[in-house]
Amino acid sequence: MNSRATRRNFLKSALLASAPLIAAQGARSAAGEATPAGKSSGNDDRAKWLAIVERVSQPVLEAISQQKLRATMPVEAVEGQKAARRESTHLEAVARLLSGLAPWLEAEPGDHPAEEVLRKRYREWARLAIRYGTDPQSPDAFNFGTNQQSLVDAGLLALAVVRAPNELWAKLDSQTKENLVRALAATRKLQPGFNNWLLFSAMIEAFFCKFGEPWDTVRIDYALRQVQQWYKGDGAYGDGPEFHWDYLNSFVIQPMLLTILDVAQPVTDRWTFLRETVEERARRYAAVQERLISPEGTLPPIGRSLAYRFGTLHHLAEMAWRRDLPEGVSPAQARSAMTAVMTRMIEAPGTFDSEGWLTIGFAGHQPALGESYVSTGSCYFCAAAWLPLGLAARDEFWSAPPEPWTAQKAWSGVNIDADHAIHG
Numbered sequence: 001m002n003s004r005a006t007r008r009n010f011l012k013s014a015l016l017a018s019a020p021l022i023a024a025q026g027a028r029s030a031a032g033e034a035t036p037a038g039k040s041s042g043n044d045d046r047a048k049w050l051a052i053v054e055r056v057s058q059p060v061l062e063a064i065s066q067q068k069l070r071a072t073m074p075v076e077a078v079e080g081q082k083a084a085r086r087e088s089t090h091l092e093a094v095a096r097l098l099s100g101l102a103p104w105l106e107a108e109p110g111d112h113p114a115e116e117v118l119r120k121r122y123r124e125w126a127r128l129a130i131r132y133g134t135d136p137q138s139p140d141a142f143n144f145g146t147n148q149q150s151l152v153d154a155g156l157l158a159l160a161v162v163r164a165p166n167e168l169w170a171k172l173d174s175q176t177k178e179n180l181v182r183a184l185a186a187t188r189k190l191q192p193g194f195n196n197w198l199l200f201s202a203m204i205e206a207f208f209c210k211f212g213e214p215w216d217t218v219r220i221d222y223a224l225r226q227v228q229q230w231y232k233g234d235g236a237y238g239d240g241p242e243f244h245w246d247y248l249n250s251f252v253i254q255p256m257l258l259t260i261l262d263v264a265q266p267v268t269d270r271w272t273f274l275r276e277t278v279e280e281r282a283r284r285y286a287a288v289q290e291r292l293i294s295p296e297g298t299l300p301p302i303g304r305s306l307a308y309r310f311g312t313l314h315h316l317a318e319m320a321w322r323r324d325l326p327e328g329v330s331p332a333q334a335r336s337a338m339t340a341v342m343t344r345m346i347e348a349p350g351t352f353d354s355e356g357w358l359t360i361g362f363a364g365h366q367p368a369l370g371e372s373y374v375s376t377g378s379c380y381f382c383a384a385a386w387l388p389l390g391l392a393a394r395d396e397f398w399s400a401p402p403e404p405w406t407a408q409k410a411w412s413g414v415n416i417d418a419d420h421a422i423h424g
Contacts, residue, residue: 042332042398043112045339046389050115052346053386057101059356060093060380061125067132069093069140074353076360076367077375085375088149091142092377094129095157096311100383101126102163103321103390110393123167130157130172134179145186149373154187155200158207159256162263163390169211181213188216195240196248198223199256206263217270220260224271227253234421235284246303250289250315251381254282258318277424279324284422286319287326290337291419295408297340306362307369307379309351310342314384320397321387328417332400335388340405342385358382 063069069090077085098105105123109116132138144150161168161180172180184204192201202223208215230238239248257278264271292299299312306312319325320334345351350365352358358379360370391397409416 042335042400042402043393045335045402046393046398048339048343049386049389050118052342053101053104053383053389054118055346055352055356056358056380056382057097057122060097061122061129064090064094064132064140065125065128067138067140071139072355073376074355074357075376076370078367078370078372081372081375084147085377087143087147088153089375089377090140091133091144091150091153091157092375093380094133094142094377095153095160096377096380097383098126098129098160098168099156099163100311100381100386101389102160102168103387105167106164107390108392112393123171126164126168127172127176130161130168130180131176134176134183136179142183144183145189148190151187151190151192151204152197152200154184155203155256158184158204159259162203162207162210162259165210181208181211184208193240196252196256198226199252199260202260203256206260209267210263217268220264221270224257224260224274227257228274228277231281233423235281235288237281244303247305247308247312248303249285250312251305251308251384252314254285254315255318255384258282258322280422280424282315282319283324283326286316287329287419289313289316290326290329290334291406293337293341293405293407295411297337297344299341301362304371305374305381307360307366307371307374308381308384309345309362309379310338311381311384313338313341314381314387317385317387321390323391323397329406330400330403331395331397332403333405335397335400336402337405338385338388345382 060069060073063072073090073093075082075086075089077089101122104119105126107119109119132140133142134144135141142150144154157180169177184207187201187204192198202220205215205217205219207213209220227237230241232238232243236243236249237253238244239246239253261271261275261278265275316334316338320331320338323331325331325334345363348361348364350359350361357376359365360367360374360376360379362369388397393399404412404414406416
């Protein structure tokens with residue numbers, strides 16, 4: 001048996017071994033009983049996450065490492081949109097995966113050999129993905145600047161590299177760095193929508209800022225100030241002037257705001273006045289997100305882009321990775337809730353096609369959720385939930401025993417604290 005098969009079987013075994021525990025917890029939750037803190041280590045959950053990472057990521061990254069992504073990845077899209085989606089779906093798949101994998105790729109080596117073998121291979125594949133995706137001569141070259149969607153996913157690719165500056169920038173060869181800068185710059189000619197898309201444009205400029213390239217302060221300033229104008233209260237921004245019930249605050253708005261401010265801070269103090277407010281709102285929104293996770297490990301299917309599945313947890317993952325969870329949400333509590341959601345979604349029948357590629361859906365294959373801008377590559381935004389893998393296994397997020405999350409406590413009669421809005 002080769003090393004990849006050995007690693008794959010190890011991670012599958014870890015996931016399967018944990019299934020009875022998940023099922024038992026779900027049964028107790030459904031009966032209205034809070035799950036007690038168990039004796040097992042949270043590293044059991046880490047093994048589950050890594051099994052999910054491999055199952056989702058391998059088809060994409062292995063294919064592009066061999067310059068076979070276009071040749072092998074299916075393109076599922078709503079009727080009449082497949083040709084248009086082919087222009088963007090491959091960049092979507094890779095950029096979205098890397099933006100979620102980046103903290104884990106960048107992290108220091110741990111104490112688990114199987115994980116380190118996997119991480120080493122994924123680091124190599126990630127760099128090859130950037131190399132071939134930005135090389136105009138590659139059969140897997142991405143389309144930058146030729147379609148509006150490429151602005152979004154160029155922004156997510158920029159986010160990935162910012163999150164892993166050593167593995168995804170410093171270790172690139174000089175030609176690939178040049179190609180990446182050229183590719184991202186090609187999207188400057190695209191005008192972002194008057195909504196969360198302003199932040200993708202700003203994220204690309206933040207990339208240029210971080211890595212010493214000429215950058216446009218106006219694009220960042222406009223995005224940051226305009227999003228503040230769309231704040232609706234109690235930790236939530238509008239996606240544009242109107243308020244929408246959806247997960248855009250988690251998918252894009254809050255994590256992008258935090259990251260752009262992080263990148264700019266060492267270079268200029270012109271946006272420092274925003275940080276305290278943005279962080280307070282971010283903590284509040286993370287608290288709301290954690291409370292939305294039901295005792296059974298489900299999320300309300302509200303709003304658009306539900307085909308991103310557990311990418312809905314992006315912001316909660318961001319705050320856990322930053323070690324800045326809100327008061328009343330412990331790291332183990334967040335981990336337990338996120339694990340329940342991911343496990344439930346990944347095990348839903350129809351989540352993968354017969355070749356292991358993600359299908360369109362929220363819980364299984366639900367093609368009616370494939371809005372006009374959604375295709376196979378879009379679904380890999382689910383990787384956004386994986387940011388806490390960038391924390392060491394000894395970090396409290398992973399090392400602490402499982403804990404019931406807020407909805408489990410509330411529905412089992414635990415005397416939880418009252419919840420209050422923030423003002424301003």
